[in-house]
Amino acid sequence: MRKIKFAKAVASGNDFIIVELKATQRTQELKNLAKNICDRKYGVGADGLLVLAKSRVADLKMRIFNADGSEAQMCGNGARCVALYAGRRLQAAGCRLKIETKAGIIESRVMADKVKIRLTEAKEYQPGIPVKINGRELRINFINTGVPHAVIFVEGIDTIDVSNLGRQIRHYECFAPYGTNVDFVEPVDKDTIRVRTYERGVEDETLACGTGAAASAIVFSFQSQEAKVKKYKINVSTQGRETLRVCFTKDMLKISDLWLEGKVNIVYRGEYYV
Numbered sequence: 001m002r003k004i005k006f007a008k009a010v011a012s013g014n015d016f017i018i019v020e021l022k023a024t025q026r027t028q029e030l031k032n033l034a035k036n037i038c039d040r041k042y043g044v045g046a047d048g049l050l051v052l053a054k055s056r057v058a059d060l061k062m063r064i065f066n067a068d069g070s071e072a073q074m075c076g077n078g079a080r081c082v083a084l085y086a087g088r089r090l091q092a093a094g095c096r097l098k099i100e101t102k103a104g105i106i107e108s109r110v111m112a113d114k115v116k117i118r119l120t121e122a123k124e125y126q127p128g129i130p131v132k133i134n135g136r137e138l139r140i141n142f143i144n145t146g147v148p149h150a151v152i153f154v155e156g157i158d159t160i161d162v163s164n165l166g167r168q169i170r171h172y173e174c175f176a177p178y179g180t181n182v183d184f185v186e187p188v189d190k191d192t193i194r195v196r197t198y199e200r201g202v203e204d205e206t207l208a209c210g211t212g213a214a215a216s217a218i219v220f221s222f223q224s225q226e227a228k229v230k231k232y233k234i235n236v237s238t239q240g241r242e243t244l245r246v247c248f249t250k251d252m253l254k255i256s257d258l259w260l261e262g263k264v265n266i267v268y269r270g271e272y273y274v
Contacts, residue, residue, distance in 0.1 A: 001274060006018060006272055007085055008270070013208045014047050014077040014209065019049065031070070032069065035068065043272075044272060049064075050063070050064060050078050052085075058100040060100070067202050068202070070200075074145075077210035080116075081115075083264075084113075085266060086099075095110050114263055115262070124142065124144040125219075129174060131174065141222075145215045149181045149183055150169055153185050157184055166197075169182045170203075180200065181198065188237070192234070193235075195213055207238060207239045207240035208242065210262075213238065216236060217236055221250050232250060242262060244261065245260075
């Protein structure tokens with residue numbers, strides 16, 4: 001058996017295991033490691049595994065593996081955890097790092113226990129997609145903030161069966177073959193929304209989702225018919241009982257300068273036996 005050193009990090013209720021491995025590590029080995037180490041009964045337990053390696057185009061490279069072993073292109077809260085982990089390793093307060101992901105290069109800023117990241121360009125917005133679930137037609141908004149998200153506005157968000165309804169929408173034919181994450185959104189006021197997210201790969205509701213918070217905030221801003229260029233700062237209340245802040249500039253349906261900010265904690269370090 002061999003030992004792998006890891007750190008456990010939490011961002012708004014999303015928990016991740018961070019490991020540093022050689023870039024030559026085979027993908028199938030990493031998928032198997034993710035399934036085993038993320039198991040909450042027989043492993044460390046987490047929503048996902050974040051694998052760090054050297055990068056030729058950024059300060060470091062991050063690969064993201066969900067708890068089911070599937071690889072994701074991007075993870076907002078995961079990137080924030082990696083930024084804090086790397087920043088502390090460099091012992092640099094207020095440091096700025098660039099992180100290479102499959103969705104592009106992410107810029108990050110570490111400020112004590114708060115981390116903000118600049119997300120890749122939001123794209124593929126499609127409003128009002130008709131979806132029929134349990135005999136009822138829903139209108140779903142779709143947007144990609146590094147990974148795909150279906151955004152649904154609801155009333156009484158606490159009563160929503162996120163696991164059941166989210167699972168059906170996640171696998172709906174119009175989102176094939178890769179499926180989508182599903183965000184249920186309830187507006188609180190003009191600057192605040194509540195969000196609950198069903199995450200593909202975890203295949204259940206998670207306590208938060210960074211790219212989902214960004215997707216929800218952007219689609220929420222699209223509900224306004226203002227034509228002028230406007231800067232938004234949206235507070236996103238998550239099931240993890242923390243509030244994420246999503247900042248961006250909107251010009252009609254074009255989004256630029258998209259940032260995600262919130263707290264991150266490294267909760268412990270250890271060794272895992274493979």
